[in-house]
Amino acid sequence: MAAKVPVERRKPLLRQLADSKILLLMCVPAIVFFIVFNYAPLPGAWIAFTNFNYRDGIFGSPFVGFKNFEFLIKSGQLWLLTRNTILYNLAFIIFGNILQIAIAVMLNEIRSTFFKKISQAAMFLPFFISAVLVGVIAFNLLNYDTGAINALIKQTGGDPIKIYSVAGIWPLIIIMVHLWQSTGYGSIVYFAAIMGIDRSLYEAAAIDGASAWQRIRYVTLPSLKPTFIILVLFSLGSIMHGNFGLFWNLVGNNAALFKTTDIIETSVYRMVLTQNNFTTSTAVGLYQSLFGFALVMTANWIVRRINKDYALF
């Protein structure tokens, strides 16, 4: 670095923008995307407070206050849906991150490049299988009359299990399928972070006589902390948003399983699909977003109290 460091003076905004023209240009698609799909529709949330009709439009329809929210409470669904959505997401976040880090670390320790590539590809592939196919595969594995698992049980002389009638098993099944699909993809981020760790740290550790396990414990894992925290924060932001495709295709309309598998998305979808009810579904969506927003703000606030550098904003 040069000996004479010029005093940083804050440039005027326009100048700053002009200086980073190219960077801004590269951001434009993302900015446009968020404006079009996330900010522009915001006023439409007004539907949740109206008795909506097409003729009067979103802002002309009669205002009904919180009437549309009443159903959520009345039907007793609010608590169940919130609980299911949050618990599933917590399980996805906790087990997902642990597994992703473990796999990234293990990949990093594999010396044979060929084997490393192969195993990475094999774990990555399920990510590309559509949820519809996952649902079909699951049905063919799990169903009572012709499913592979029950066929195996019958062949070995056991009694087949009515998997699609037992609500208790489904959290396990859904979490396993989710992890199977997403772990390979998620581990790549951690793997990239490991690649970015200063190699001299490992050399220094080796000179100090650290074993492979100690190098992981004292160099790799601490270096992954910022990535881990940012990823967890991001996922906390969407803790109220369920993986609709997965849940819908695995469970569908099977009411026997709703107690443990119904999340906000699937419930809203059924409601719009069968009820033609845009107002209450918007109300649920709004509840979901506000609750999610509060969660992100809280989580970020906590992280900022602990370590300012790890906070998102």
Add this chain to the structure above:
Amino acid sequence: MNRRNIIKLGATILALGISANALMGSVQAQDAPTEITMLTMGNKPTNGRLEAMLEKLNARLLEQANAKLDLFYIEWADWQTQYNVQLLSGDDNVDLIATATDWLFAWENAEKGAFLPLSEEMLKANAPKTWAQVDAKGHWDLTKLNGEIFFAPEDNYTQYTNHGFFYRGDWATEAGFENGEITKFEDFTKYFEWVKATKPDAYPWDIAGANEAALTGYLQGHTDLQTLQQVTAGNYFPFQTSEADPYTVTSWYMQGDELLAAAELAKKWNDIGVWREDALNYDGDTREEFYAALTGVEQHHTQTYLTQIVDNMNTKQPGSDPRFFWFGKENGNFFKDIFTHGAMAVSANSKNPEKALQVYDLIRNDKENYMLFNFGIEGTDYIVTADGKLGFPEGYDSSTDGLGTNYWWGRMDEFELPKTSDAPNKAEIIAALDAQAKDYPYSTLIVSKAAIDPTLAAISGVLSEYIPQLQYGKFDDPAAAIAEMRQKLADVGFEEARASVQADIDAWATARGLK
């Protein structure tokens, strides 16, 4: 010529040129045919037959009304949502909208402003034949909301769409039914047991996904309760009246012991193994399974039986003697089709509503247009046999060669020909139905749902949790489950909603001097 004059001359020429252009333009605009788009239901056909037919039809429409017709399809995947979202979007490219009060949310959408109110003058001027025909039957009242007409009913076409079981006469005979005739709902237990015992490849009744026929089929035949078709909570119709007391709203989900009896029968059927254990998650094509002798029963309505089941079974399962048991056969508790089971509305956003009505009138009432639009081009899409029946040319395969206009929004009895694929016993079945069927008494009743919409959503939530499990006999103790369901329904305000519907019925009955 001085400079000023040159400028004047130039300006004049320019002005003339512009006005001539404008003049030409307006002449062209007058001459350009109006494009009318009709929203219809179904998967857009890709075999080219639709386009070929439209070319011919449009040549006629061009001449008759200076208009061209195009179709916009709401495909079957997720059709309820697609239909409502399309209407919600306010797309001004759609002019005519296919609708129905019992299965396509016509009242809801009229109430929400998706349809243009049609004045008498407008109908008389642009759809005179339709006006006269519907008026002669006094049916415009059936399409009015707050005194305004919102669609044209398909009120001149005879069909039955009451539901029931298709089953095999040959199997029923072997199972011990005289003449292979099953006359009571609960007698199907015997038929199912026989299928289970003797046909290892077949399910007695294979069903895919949510269905409540095991319950409603029983309830219809064992009560005099009649369902109010105007109010839905999700896929369920929560309110009934009774024939004995037609102006008091009740519900078979909430009152009486019949629901329990139906649920117990369903549980018995589940224990026999009548359907797959995982029927709720199964999504196979059970109609094709019936054709392949893989299910003993298939459930749908009369029209399907008469136009598809008999013909297909006679070809694919010769000797199977397909039969139809309609729900309510025991006690005559079922309705004739309402006249708004199919209807045509004009979009509130249409730029050419008058022209749209003219085109509809021409399709509905001009025989040549009607034949083209319904059946296609004679010789390639259909033939008329020597005995005057509508058949298909050689090599025609109905599963790939269909025209696919799906015009169910204004068919006319006088233009319809008997089809070679119609069931031979069609007249007999229709006569039997005519002898029993009741007229739906509430065709003109409008239920204001705005106030109870959130409650109906909550009711739908409760019913969609319990009914599928009751239907498939999945509760160990149906009595306890029903009690629990009734408690939950009460908690979400079932009585409030019932009272609101009751108020509408009271007002309606009083206004008509019925009560």
